[in-house]
Amino acid sequence: MSANTPAPMEMESRLMDMLDLRHPSLDRVRKAAGQGEQPDKIYAALRQHWITKQAPVMFVRQEETEEICRYVRQYGGEALQQVMRTADEVVSGTFLFRFPWDMERTRVPVTFSGLVDWNHVPDRDVEWSYMLNRHRYWIALGQAYLLTREGKYAAVCCQLMEDWIDRNPVPEHSSPNAIPETGTLAWRSIEAGLRCVNWIKSLPYLLGGPHMTPRLTAKVLVSLHEHAEYLASSFSGWKRISNWGVLESCGLFMVSVFAPEFRRAPLWRQLSLQRLEETARLQVLQDGIHWEQSPTYHHEVLNCYLDVIRVACQEAIPLPEVVIQVARKMAYASLLEAKPNHRQPLRGDSDDNDVRSVLTAAALLFGDAELRFGGYDQVDYDNAWSFGIEEVRRYAKMPLSAPTQISHGFEHAGHYIMRSGWDEHAMYLNFRCGPLGGGHGHADMLHIDVHAYGRDFLTDLGRYNYSEHTPLRRELKCCRAHNTTLVDGVDFTEVTGTWAYGRIAHPSGTRWIPGRDIDYAEGSHDGYFGLKDPVRPIRKILFIKPGFWILIDTFISGELHSYSQLFHFAPGKVCLDGDSGICRTENGKGEPNFAIIPAEPDHLRAGLHTGTLSREYNWAEPHSYVEYERKGTKVTSLMQVLYPLAPGDEQIPVVEKVPVCRYTGEPASDEDVLAWRIQLPASLRTVLVAVCHHAPAGPLDSYVVEGNQIFGEVVVINQGLEESEIIVVK
Secondary structure: OOOOOOOHHHHHHHHHHHEOOOOHHHHHHHHHHHOOOOHHHHHHHHHHHHHHOOOOOOOOOHHHHHHHHHHHHHHOHHHHHHHHHHHHHHHOOEEOOOOOOOOOOOOOOEEOOOOOOOOOOHHHOOHHHHHHOOOHHHHHHHHHHHHHOOHHHHHHHHHHHHHHHHHOOOOOOOOOOOOOOOOOOOOOHHHHHHHHHHHHHHHHHHOOOOOOOHHHHHHHHHHHHHHHHHHHHOOOHHHHHOHHHHHHHHHHHHHHHHOOOEOOHHHHHHHHHHHHHHHHHHHEOOOOOEOOOOHHHHHHHHHHHHHHHHHHHHOOOOOOHHHHHHHHHHHHHHHHHOOOOOEOOOOOOOOOOEOHHHHHHHHHHHOOHHHHHHOOOOOOHHHHHHHOHHHHHHHHHOOOOOOOOOOEEEOOOOEEEEEOOOOOOOOEEEEEOOOOOHHHOOOOOOOEEEEEOOEEEEOOOOOOOOOOOOHHHHHHHOHHHOOOEEEOOEOOOOEOOOOOEOOOOOEEEEEEEOOOOEEEEEEEEOOOOOOOOOOEEEEEEEEEOOOEEEEEEEEEOOOOEEEEEEEEEOOOOEEEOOOOOOEEEOOOOOOOEEEEEEOOHHHOEEEEEEEEEEEEOOEEEEEEEEEEEEEEOOEEEEEEEEEEEOOOOOOOOEEEEEOOEEOOOOEOOOOOEEEEEEEOOOOOOEEEEEEEOOOOOOHHHOEEEOOEEEOOOEEEEEEOOOOEEEEEOO
16 A cells, blocks of 8 residues: 555545535445445445436446447547557556647657656656646546457556555645645646546546446545645636636536535535636637637637536536637637638647537537538547537537638737638638737737648748747747748847747737728737837738738838848748749649749848748647848838649749829839739739828829729729729728
């Protein structure tokens, strides 16, 4: 027996104090305790009660187990294979964290030849230990046991349960946002919350088997009680605004529902629902985006809300209305921001995750046809276990419809999505001009992502990991790691550490004007107002539907400065033509491609470089990026056409600057207005775009571009053989 393991009579006494023996379902336990039975008989009665009780159902119905197993064997695909691989590895003492929503995945397996070191930190990355202590792999072991009926999976899971409980006593004093004072890595409060959910999802797979002994059942229940008390006492004002608060409150709620037999369960439920209401009110912006500006943590929070809603609906537990409303709003934000390949952007501290599992769950809970459109064709592996076979069948019959919105502006978060449609080969650009988002945010003001014809072209570079000693971590948070602009090589937001910042840029001047034929977005920031000679950068983007974008970066200053644009490509071959400045991908025959076409290459210096991209935590790979530079004073602009090419297409537009006159006939200054001609390939169509650097204030601000008189700040002219169409965008 471990030194930390309570003696039988001590555990019995603690358990009797924790349980409300007046609970009507505890008759057998109450009688055994009242008759002075030995602890093992009390534990046996308690285990039998937990096996046979009808409520709460929580995450799996015993009578549906065989049907669920048949379903996931047939439709589980890669998810099923991943679960079995993980279970087999853990049986052999090997740990590799790679489930899709693992917050910090690993690439190098760690094997223990004896007992697991629950405080092990490989390569100075403490996140590994946190992942180890979240116990997501216990779910895999339990599912592998039910799928194969091989006792080794249940035996190892139960051994790990007992070992962890014996060697990781709850700290005497909670530490709300760091490692507890005891020095153990197992008891950060966020791990405690996540662990509660993972244990409660695992236990139904094991309770009916011989390896989950009565004594271990009692030990697990005592530990869950300790977890709940720990979570109840470790909340703070900081937790209300942090994703930690949601993850912990979800864990506390799950214990209160799973074990209503505990005396303190009503209090835990009240606390958890109150905290979930507060976090929903504080953490999610009006447009549905989580304020921390990381899709990964947006979805972690949303997954917790969805779990809570599902269990509350199943058990007829009233929820604060704001939790339901916010969860639905977050799900719609996920739907409207997802790329055409169903994956979330890499913005902030995020990985390249598929969001369909989240939208599948949301569609089931809200009965929503548009969310159903964003989900999987059929219920996926994890949701099948969580919702049960009847919900699997209901999902198959649910109607689905593409969202009525195509392009969308998240004006509170500062994200602007331009897309051509809802098919998987649609054009997609995501423009970012919003608040930093705290520690998980990156210095990415004015960043863009571009996806077209089913492929990423311009991308964020990800997060790599959270280790302070890893230089790449800080590099990927900095301005140069994003598709944005720099002035004199100075960062507009200063990254000083893994979680720390110095000077922070704030967004300004954002405009979002969606339209039938053209979407328009504009943004600026104050990141260079502190220079000796302040500079205002302005990015303007026009989506000429259905097929390409015009990007104009303008810098307003008093003196001479050097201006840079950075464009980071997804992995693949990229070439740069030194004369034209055209940078384009060189994917294989039958693959889509993408070109960046500068309007004034003679004024630019262009360079193609190699960098590092991280699409998943702890994974890095090479990629290419191009940097365009130009010097200028007063008003300086750099304009490019961003042009996706469909598979088989080779020709790109011809782009050139054109002169502009005032309506009186005098030449207009570049400091007032600029115009460009875009001759589309294999087409009789020409697009002219004129951009004025200030809003028209009088008649002299009416200009003439190739015979077309215009009056507006941003104007597009579609020239055909017979007539021209003039569109005043702004």
